[in-house]
Amino acid sequence: MPDDADRRRILLAPCGIWAALVLLGGISLAYALAPGLPFKLVASLAIVIAQGGLVLIGFMRLGKSSALVRTTALAGVVWLSFLFLMTFADLWTR
Amino acid sequence: MRSDDTGLLAREPGETSYLTEGTTLRSWLLSTDHKRIAILYAISITGFFFIGGAAATMIRLELFTPQGDFTTADEYNRLFTLHGVIMVWFFLVPSIPATLGNFLLPLMVGAKDVAFPRLNLMSWYLYIIAGIFTLTALLLGGVDTGWTFYTPLSTLYSNSYVLLAAFGIFVVGFSSIATGINFIATVHLLRTKGMTWMRLPLFAWAMYATSLVMVLATPVLAMAMLLICAERLFGLPIFDPRAGGDPVLFQHIFWFYSHPAVYIMILPAMGVVSEIIACEARRRVFGYQFMVYAMLVIAVIGFLVWGHHMFVAGQSPFASMIFSFLSFVIAVPSAIKVFNWTGTLYRGSIRFSAPMLYALGFVGLFTLGGLTGLFLASIPVDVHLSDTYFVVAHFHYIMVGGAVSAFFGGLHFWWPKITGRMYSESFARFAAITLFFGFNFTFFPQFILGYLGMPRRYHEYPPEFQVWNVMSSTGAVVLAIGYLMPLGYFAYSLLNGKRASDNPWEATGLEWTTNSPPPKHNFLEPPVVLTEPYAYHDWDEAPGGADETTQDEPA
Amino acid sequence: MLPEASTLAPAVDRIFWGLVGLSVVIMGVVGGLVLTFAIKYRRGTKAYRGPLPDIMSREVEIGWTVATLFVALFIFWWAAAAQLPHFLLPKKALEIHVVAKQWMWKVQHPEGVREIDALHVPVGVPVKLEMTSQDVIHSFGVPAFRIKQDVLPGRYTSTWFEAKEVGDYHLFCTEYCGTDHARMTGTITVMEPEAYARWLAEQPHGEDLAGEGAQLFTALGCSACHGAQARVPAPSLANLYGSQVVLADGSRVTADEDYLRESIERPEAKVTAGYPSTMPSYQGIASEEQVVALVAYIKSQDGKRSQAR
């Protein structure tokens, strides 16, 4: 059984990340709703990347995972970039 | 499998093998033993192979004459769609990985089983469920979109059972993803003591490279198929050109999977052939490390060349140039492999067993298939040849001449290990030679047809093409005989074949160190690897050979 | 043998036969080596079987990797260089409009002559094909000319050829398009220019394409807004073709065929800056051929060009 310090850690660390996620979501919402601001799509995507990073590192502990696991996660993104890169190479030059 | 078959299955009284551990139907259908799952897969893909083969037979019959007299246009369209869908997803993609790979990979790395045995069983069930969906589509009247499911034909205009078939393909994709995940985890985490990366047999490397492609390509196909399902089921206009959809985009995401899928089919074949040639020539594989890197390079660059299917599809010239360039680049590692197989024969002691005949046939057919790939990678020549019989001949050289020959070779090579029985060597050699000639007879005329301009998927054609089509159809008869013969002598071998010793070919590799057939947990005690693979002779000179990296890493 | 009936064909064939030669050489080398080894080193012969000579080492491996790469890149360069001129459409060309539908080729000459599953062209004149599809993807393939181009719904694609031999040639639909795909064929008839002119004159002449478009322009109600007398705010179409259009979001597009067609079928997609997005969609109202005619009409409303003629 964990002692009290462990219990606090188990309960509080996820709550902190949760608060950060909600805060970022709030910023995203406010920026989207505020009239007349530029780069709305870029801003919201940047915030999503930040949120995703928080979940990956804070909740999924990708940072503490083995190199193998991190490579796997990266491979998914890299291979997806192949699809984007090569197809946009077509779309943008038609 | 009936419970009174133990006489057929046990090697000697008292000795147990994976075949004798439980003989009820239930013990097979719920087995998590990778060897039994391999057998389940082998039986099911054989069924699909002959369904697809029946469709091919009807296609060749129809093309015997220029008029559409044997089938109607609609029937013909359904036949070639059926042939494509079944052969690609239900035979070629799972053929070597799910049968030989499932059986051999854990044995080759010295493991008790694959990393996730229950996932492995689930993979087979997914395959069967997918097969049921697709066969239902067939029984209800078929699908007429071609195996490529190009939109908007498949989404808006086809009046056939596209939804069922597309959903079947969606499901079968998960079956190969499951196999891929299992193999990757097995190779990474379950290698036995002393089995370093550079001591892995090339077949295991091939399975690893194949699994990478399976895991990274298939999900995109799943999305493409699901989108087609959504468009047909709910009418959501996703690829509908009237709603601004771009039909070429579908082709991009389709070929993002379907070109790498070619490497899912050919990489395992390369692995099989490397094993057979090394064993039957009694030589180390020439340039082992180069063989490994070539496979990995193929697996990665294979993802970047899909646009060569789209040179005339309305893709931009710039993109076509890039794809053409990369397609030429990927020819290099394939050529390296051919040179290395040839080099392996040098100063060997070659035995022309049936597996070796298949393997040598593979080298010839794959080389020709690969060379004709250069034609299709050159944009101006491809413009002329794309969607003609040249393309048909090219990919049949790779997939039938290449992958299927290797599959048959592997089946013969490991048959004694899998069943514990020998087959008739003379029949097997005769079948191998029949297949080689039947194959060339069937498909070589199609190169000529293609150059002359005969389009594919035509059930009627101008009469000047008839002579080549008749030749091709006649060859198909020889080819069919070549495919049917093994059914006969393999069945005979199962019932009456001579008992096989543990290592009838005197091959290296961990799978030959255990019993034939292997016991339930593969090895009586975990094996330890002390040498490189292919230690067929005791001097070492293999260029870039395995002997340079012998430091152990914890397995 | 397949005739080389276009100016492009010899270039394609040169590469094709070059590759055939290369393939024969490589098959000969690989096949010859395999056969030689198979005979010399078959089990039981007295051939020497010891270690490989020193030269067979890593260098050999790297050597043939580099050599193969070099050959591959050479072929790429050779093929790409041959293709580049074909990517550029000729400026002065006979412009033929092709509309594909299941399972028929509809062809229209600039003078308004229409053909179905047939195309008559003069020899020695560059012919540019402007193609679109009414339903699924088709492909316009003429083996004798070594050309092929997919014909897409919702988009224009084009290709060109210059016939150099009089005769009749196959036209095939080479992208599978449904039930009667195999019957979606036709004949390309290449004629001497005088014969072509005679043939044109004998055909029942419709209005020429632009004239037909002019009639549709009124009949479909376009002129109510885009006409010279219109009071509704709508962009003028004179001199539009080929010009740069500034859109509502500030971006610019070139008013090419695709843009014109899109704006007829999906007017809200690219709205010209300064005008309200009030135009209704003509999708389903104007047929594919009518859109082609309308586009031809808009293209003809070109002050500079008509002066130059």
Add this chain to the structure above:
Amino acid sequence: MSAAPILVEPFEEPERQREAMVFGLWLFLATEILFFGGFFFLYAVARMQDPDGFARGGAHANLLLGTINTILLMTSSATLTIAERAARDGWMRAARWGIIFTLMLGTAFLVVKGFEYREDLAEHLFPAAPDFSFAGETGATRFWSFYWFITLVHAIHLTIGLGCVARLLWLERQGTLARRWMVAEVTTLYWHLVDIVWLLLWPLLYLVGR
């Protein structure tokens, strides 16, 4: 500290088994990234072709319910993380309640989504329906096609996730969760990915055209 884990074939050491489970699941997550990536790719192309049409369509998405759902999912990720870490440390009471909260939050997400669908239908926002509000407008039509498709696919993923989390609850009832916390670990990984996908969908579906 954690209890001795239950080993399954073919593993002989717990650390190797855990490595394999996490690695295997991450391989699956990589396929999920590519799966959803295929969709995001089509979305990106369509939106670039007609940003205004997307904005017109997106303005009608139900921002309130969408945002509520985003918060529900974020919270469920946190509660499941607590459950998983508690299970690993043998604090089963916290694990149980974490799982129960997660199940409730996930179910609430689906219920809210159901209400949202009902409102969307009432506002004629289903593109294949004859009375579709944006009939003839390609950008908005495609937006709503994507909306229905991807939210349904996401909901299916979430339902599968709920099944997996329910299995954790069952394991806890059986009293084996403490020794099978690796199952909790990989279930949590999957749940988080479904959460990340939603975090990306939220701006792409609800913040367009605001």
